[in-house]
Amino acid sequence: MKKILIARYGEIGLKGHNKSYFVNKLLGHIxxxxxxxxxxxxxxxxxxxxxxxxxxxxxxxxxxxxxVFGIVSVSPTYKIQKDMENIYEGALVHIQERMEEEDIxxxxxxxxxxxxxxxxxxxxxCREIGGFILSHTQNLKVDVHNPEMTLYVDIRDKAYIYxxxxxxxxxxxxxxxxxxxxxxSGGIDSPVAAWMMAKRGMDIEAVxxxxxxxxxxxxxxxxxxxxxxxxxxxxxxxxxxxxLLPIQKEINEKCPEEEMTILSRxxxxxxxxxxxxxxxxxxxxxGESIGQVASQTIQGLTVTNHAVDLPVFRPLxxxxxxxxxxxAKKIDTFETSIRPHEDCCTVFLPKRPVTKxxxxxxxxxxxNLEVEKLIDxxxxxMEVIEISIxxx
Amino acid sequence: xxxxxxxxxxxxxNEAVVQIIIRSLTKYYGNPSSLHHKGVExxxxxxxxxxxxxxxxxxxxxxxxxxxxxxxxNNMAIQGALKHRRGKKIIxxxxxxxxxxxxxxxxxxxxxxxxxxDVDSFGxxxxxxxxxxxxxxxxxxxxxxxxNEVGTIQPIExxxxxxxxxxxxxxxxxxxxxxxxxxxxxxxKLGVDLLSISGHKIHGPKGIGALYIRKNIKISPxxxxxxxxxxxxxxxxxxxxxxxxxxxxxxxxxxxxxxxxLQSLKDRFIKGIKNEIKEIKINGYxxxxxxxxxxxxxxxxxxxxxxxxxxxxxxxxxxxxSACSSKKSSKSHVLKAMNLGEAEIEGAIRxxxxxxxxxxxxxxxxxxxxxxxxxxxxxxKR
Numbered sequence: 001m002k003k004i005l006i007a008r009y010g011e012i013g014l015k016g017h018n019k020s021y022f023v024n025k026l027l028g029h030i031x032x033x034x035x036x037x038x039x040x041x042x043x044x045x046x047x048x049x050x051x052x053x054x055x056x057x058x059x060x061x062x063x064x065x066x067x068v069f070g071i072v073s074v075s076p077t078y079k080i081q082k083d084m085e086n087i088y089e090g091a092l093v094h095i096q097e098r099m100e101e102e103d104i105x106x107x108x109x110x111x112x113x114x115x116x117x118x119x120x121x122x123x124x125x126c127r128e129i130g131g132f133i134l135s136h137t138q139n140l141k142v143d144v145h146n147p148e149m150t151l152y153v154d155i156r157d158k159a160y161i162y163x164x165x166x167x168x169x170x171x172x173x174x175x176x177x178x179x180x181x182x183x184x185s186g187g188i189d190s191p192v193a194a195w196m197m198a199k200r201g202m203d204i205e206a207v208x209x210x211x212x213x214x215x216x217x218x219x220x221x222x223x224x225x226x227x228x229x230x231x232x233x234x235x236x237x238x239x240x241x242x243x244l245l246p247i248q249k250e251i252n253e254k255c256p257e258e259e260m261t262i263l264s265r266x267x268x269x270x271x272x273x274x275x276x277x278x279x280x281x282x283x284x285x286x287g288e289s290i291g292q293v294a295s296q297t298i299q300g301l302t303v304t305n306h307a308v309d310l311p312v313f314r315p316l317x318x319x320x321x322x323x324x325x326x327x328a329k330k331i332d333t334f335e336t337s338i339r340p341h342e343d344c345c346t347v348f349l350p351k352r353p354v355t356k357x358x359x360x361x362x363x364x365x366x367x368n369l370e371v372e373k374l375i376d377x378x379x380x381x382m383e384v385i386e387i388s389i390x391x392x
Numbered sequence: 393x394x395x396x397x398x399x400x401x402x403x404x405x406n407e408a409v410v411q412i413i414i415r416s417l418t419k420y421y422g423n424p425s426s427l428h429h430k431g432v433e434x435x436x437x438x439x440x441x442x443x444x445x446x447x448x449x450x451x452x453x454x455x456x457x458x459x460x461x462x463x464x465x466n467n468m469a470i471q472g473a474l475k476h477r478r479g480k481k482i483i484x485x486x487x488x489x490x491x492x493x494x495x496x497x498x499x500x501x502x503x504x505x506x507x508x509x510d511v512d513s514f515g516x517x518x519x520x521x522x523x524x525x526x527x528x529x530x531x532x533x534x535x536x537x538x539x540n541e542v543g544t545i546q547p548i549e550x551x552x553x554x555x556x557x558x559x560x561x562x563x564x565x566x567x568x569x570x571x572x573x574x575x576x577x578x579x580x581k582l583g584v585d586l587l588s589i590s591g592h593k594i595h596g597p598k599g600i601g602a603l604y605i606r607k608n609i610k611i612s613p614x615x616x617x618x619x620x621x622x623x624x625x626x627x628x629x630x631x632x633x634x635x636x637x638x639x640x641x642x643x644x645x646x647x648x649x650x651x652x653x654l655q656s657l658k659d660r661f662i663k664g665i666k667n668e669i670k671e672i673k674i675n676g677y678x679x680x681x682x683x684x685x686x687x688x689x690x691x692x693x694x695x696x697x698x699x700x701x702x703x704x705x706x707x708x709x710x711x712x713x714s715a716c717s718s719k720k721s722s723k724s725h726v727l728k729a730m731n732l733g734e735a736e737i738e739g740a741i742r743x744x745x746x747x748x749x750x751x752x753x754x755x756x757x758x759x760x761x762x763x764x765x766x767x768x769x770x771x772x773k774r
Contacts, residue, residue, distance in 0.1 A: 213701030252771055 001090055002079040003058070006162065007049040007065050010072040010170050025173035026070045032235065033064040046114075046156060050079075062166060067233050069171035069199045075152075077162035082118065082155055088132045090161045091151060095133055098149055098163055099140075106143035107133070111153040118155045129153060172201035174235055179203040180313065181276035182285040183268055184239070186222045189287030189316055191230055191333040192324050196315040197285050198234040205238045205279055207272045211245040211348075225336050227387040233331065236388040240275050243381065244268070247374050248348050254368040258354045261295045262362060266307040270371070271378050273308040278379075284308065289316040289324065294353040303357045394707040395753040399593075400540055400570060400686055400744035401711055406595040406643065409636045413597060416632040424629050425620070434631055441638025448641040449589070450578035451604055457621050458634050461601040462569040463491040465588030468603055468625070469565040470495050470534055472611035473586060474504075477563065479531030482506045485517050485546070486729040487539050489567060493725075509535075515544035515676045515730050523554065530562040537571035537582075541726040541742055542676035543686030545575065552583020563609065569593055569601075573644045574654065574685050585609045591633060595746070596640030600633030653747045654684035657754055661743060662687055664758035669765055673736055675727065687743045690736040691761075694768045699741060702764040708757050711742040 007030065012022040023044055030049065034040050037060070041052040049071075053061045058076055065074055080090045091109070098104055111125035120128065129151070130142055154160040182194040184206040198204050208223045220241060227237045244264065251263045272284050288296050288304075295304070305312060316324055328334035396404065405413075416437075422430030424438055439453075446453045459465045470492070474482075484496060486508045496506045507525050509517045517535070533555060538545055548566055555564050565586040571577065572589040579587045586609065591600035605611060605624070617626025644650065662678060675688040691699060696712035703710055727737045743757075 213705055214698050216697065216701065249771055 001086075001093070002052075003054050004077050004079050004160075005051040005053050005058075005061055005065060006075045006077045006160065007051065007068075007071045007168075008073050008075075009049070009070050011172060012070055013047065022070070022173055022176055025176050026068065029068045029070070029173055029235070030065055033068055033232075034061065037061070037064075064232075066166065066168040068173070069169060069201065069233065070173040071168040072170045073165045073167050075162040075165050077160050080159050080161065082115070082157075082159040084120075084128070087129065087153065087159050087161070090159065091129050091153065092133060092136055094161050094163060095137065095140075095149070095151060099137070104148045105139060106141050106147045107149045107151060108142055108144045108147040109133070109151045109153060112155065114154065114156045125153060125155070169199055169233075171199035174198060174201060175203050177201035178282040179205065179280065180283040180285045181272050181279065181281045182206045183272050183287070184208050184223055184227065185287070186219055186226065186337065186339075187287065188321075188328050188334065188337040189289065189292075189324055190285075191226050191287075191337065192327045192331070193285050193287040193313075193315050194230055195233060195327070195331050195333075197313055198230070202283070202285075204230065204234045204285075205240070205276075205281060207240040207242060207268075207275055209242050209244045209268055209271075211248060212243055214245055214248075222336060222339050224385065224387060226333055228389065229331070229333050229336060231387055231389045236386065238279070239385045239387050241383040241385065242271055242275075242378050244378065247378060250369055250374060252348060255365040258350045258352055259357065259362060259365050260348045260350045261353045262300055262303055262357050263366060264348070265295050265300075265304045266362070266366065267371075267375065267378075269304055269307040269312070271375055273310050274375060274379055275382075276310060281310075283311045283313055285313045285315070287316055287324075288314045289319055289321070292321065294355045297355050299356040299358070303359050303362050306359060393753070393756055394709075395749070395757050396709050397743045397745060397749070397753075397757060398709045398711050399746040399749075400742065402592045402598065403595045403746055404748065405592075405597055405636065406640060408642075409596055409639045412635045412639045413632040416635050420631070420635075424631065425618070438629060438631065438634050441634050441641075444638040445589075445602055445641045448644040448647075449572070449587075449604060450580070452607065454622075455604050455607060457603045457605060457624050458629065458637075459601045459603055459625060460599055460630065460633075461592070462489075462567070462588055462590035463601075465569075465590070465601045465603040466492050466534075466565075466567055467495055468611065468614050469586040469588060470499075470532065471614050472624070473532055473563040473565065473609075474499070475612040476610050477531035479529045479562070480504050481527065481530045483509065483522065483525055483530060483533045483562075485509045485511065485535045487511050487515055487517075487541075487544075487726045488534075488536055489540055489569070490725075492534065492536075492567060511544075511729050513730050513732075514681065515539050515542045515726065516681065517546055519547060519550060519554075522551065526554070526558065528558075528560045530560075532563045532565060534565040534567070536567040536569075537577075538568075538575065538683040538686070539676070539726060540570045540686075541724060542688040542730070543570075543683040543744075544676040545571070545681055545683060548577075548582045548584065556583055570686070571683065573647065574651065574683050576647055576651065579604050579606065586611070591637040591640060594640045594644065595748075597633050597636040600630055600637045602637065650747045651684055654745055655679075657745045657749050657751070658684055658687055660751060661745070661754050661758065662689075664755065665689060665761065668758060668762040673732075675730065675732065675736070675740060685745045687745075689741055689743065690732070690739040691741065691765050692735050692739050694739045694765055696739055696741050698768060699739075699761075699764055702768065703757075703760060706760045706764075708760055711744070712740060 015022050030042050043050045078090045080086045109126045109130045111122045113122045149163050151163050180202045184190045194204050227239050231237055247267050420434050422434045424435040442453050442456050445456055500506055509522050511517050535546055537548055555561055563585050566584045568587045569590045573594040585606045587604040589602050592598040613624050620626055671692040673690040676682050700710055700712055723737050
């Protein structure tokens with residue numbers, strides 16, 4: 001009996017003649033996530049992906065494959081010869097394994113005969129296998145309506161037996177929808193936003209703003225740690241670290257105090273766009289959610305949005321904070337995000353930030369500054385860090 | 393130019409310390425409990441190190457137990473002593489190190505009654521209040537000698553005398569982590585039963601400390617094992633640490649000289665700051681009553697952490713509050729206990745000196761501080 005992992009994809013299956021492009025991307029990413037475990041066989045067979053896991057740590061492989069966008073679920077599976085003797089044995093072994101893990105009292109068998117030359121029909125298979133299990137186990141009953149466990153038996157080129165369908169994240173394979181530059185702070189929101197867009201197939205690069213020495217070096221370490229977590233889903237990430245302090249000093253000196261945040265935000269967008277264009281990215285991503293803070297009112301968002309021409313994706317726009325936190329916990333960025341280090345937004349925080357900025361007024365304040373020059377200087381002095389998954 | 397003015401957080405190990413640690417890892421790597429020569433040789437070296445610390449501290453060799461550092465020494469003293477006492481009352485102060493305060497938190501949950509004595513605006517404890525809280529059911533009195541954030545010296549000797557007059561004398565523990573090597577004292581003269589020291593505050597290695605346990609005072613181990621250190625502190629001896637600590641202690645034999653170097657550096661620094669920068673406040677005592685190696689100064693209108701990072705760009709390393717609490721973005725409990733205002737707490741920086749610092753470094757630091765404070769005050773108009 002061979003142990004394999006079956007991975008299912010969702011939306012990709014609906015693609016027409018482009019399907020092979022998506023599937024190849026998907027296989028590439030699965031292989032990439034498994035690369036440092038050794039050379040593993042990853043194959044696309046009849047609309048499913050089969051990963052050989054015989055000599056590997058099953059939990060680890062599952063975690064890695066689950067993180068490949070495009071996959072909707074995975075099942076650890078026995079792959080066996082398709083004769084009844086082997087099928088009986090495989091079914092029994094599998095069910096006994098599950099019974100050791102948890103207290104299972106009821107089950108049913110769901111068989112599917114893909115190979116129509118197989119001598120038993122699907123209902124016959126269910127009956128035969130179910131009967132065999134009943135006569136070889138104790139305290140186990142069949143319940144066809146609400147079983148605690150469903151044993152799937154799939155007859156294809158071989159027989160495949162599994163009982164768990166572990167949900168993955170869905171979405172589309174990375175790189176099938178271009179590339180975007182995310183404005184990555186150290187907070188809870190922006191990593192979630194990046195993750196959501198990556199899930200829709202976008203490659204990710206990031207720009208981080210700090211105000212060193214007004215912010216701590218540890219704030220940068222935190223962002224690097226967050227990017228490393230994202231790497232597990234998004235592949236390697238180029239992180240551009242830009243010091244916003246010279247710009248903030250200029251704004252502080254030449255513009256009204258209450259406009260500090262909104263003007264800084266506009267600069268962040270413009271700098272991000274400049275880097276995005278250099279890096280051939282097609283869009284920006286922010287973690288903005290409407291109404292969350294003073295700069296994320298509709299007026300605030302309008303003024304920020306006006307600063308750039310590239311499309312700006314704000315996948316969190318309609319999410320409540322608790323929903324965002326739930327996702328952050330699910331993807332494992334939450335604990336890192338709540339480490340207490342100030343990002344650059346809080347240093348110059350005005351006492352009463354303007355919540356309903358008017359574009360004309362902001363533009364007129366901005367005209368006191370040498371915008372292009374400041375942006376160029378910021379981009380020239382930025383630091384670029386290549387983030388990749390740490391090898392264990 | 394690198395100017396390290398964070399010597400209360402940790403100190404740079406002396407060269408001789410580094411050398412003996414290397415030798416203990418390359419040549420003298422035996423287990424002191426082994427029966428063969430390699431063990432005996434190391435056992436002898438540990439004995440020698442113990443002697444050096446005893447000498448620097450003015451106590452008997454048998455009164456020194458090696459620990460993993462200040463935190464363990466404090467834990468062992470407090471928890472180990474309480475196991476031998478029936479009383480459930482403890483007296484301490486509001487300005488103790490966080491490592492001690494969290495022990496009390498735990499003890500309070502276990503039913504102990506802990507009294508925290510107030511301090512005045514200089515950070516010195518209220519002795520009258522201390523006296524008023526005395527009663528026969530006190531199991532333990534524990535306080536720090538020199539405060540790690542502001543350098544204020546507590547009247548330990550006075551407290552020791554008060555306790556000595558009591559019929560049922562409680563155990564008296566002193567956290568001397570910041571005072572050892574900076575102030576001249578002996579545990580005996582202070583009237584102390586237990587006293588904690590740490591290696592890395594005196595140019596020794598991290599991960600090593602000691603607890604002085606006065607003869608005839610019984611304390612119980614707080615964890616169990618192979619009965620090393622006369623059964624009080626089990627675990628294979630941290631030989632590199634112990635030898636390093638011993639080596640660091642030898643420098644303190646002529647402590648007067650080191651202290652006078654520290655005092656002159658601090659005096660010059662404070663004088664420089666006072667002359668050059670307006671709107672500052674020296675927290676704690678300026679000279680008398682304060683340790684010679686710590687100056688805590690508030691720069692009003694400036695945020696301590698921002699000044700810290702600005703100074704770092706010029707190679708000057710300092711602390712805000714204490715290094716331990718600056719990780720959490722909470723306000724210093726010591727400065728709060730001293731009743732300082734918001735702005736004074738926010739703008740507080742701790743400068744801590746070592747006998748390795750030079751006059752040139754001090755002057756350079758003053759000049760840079762002046763420059764940065766001026767710039768920062770200009771930026772933050774509020």
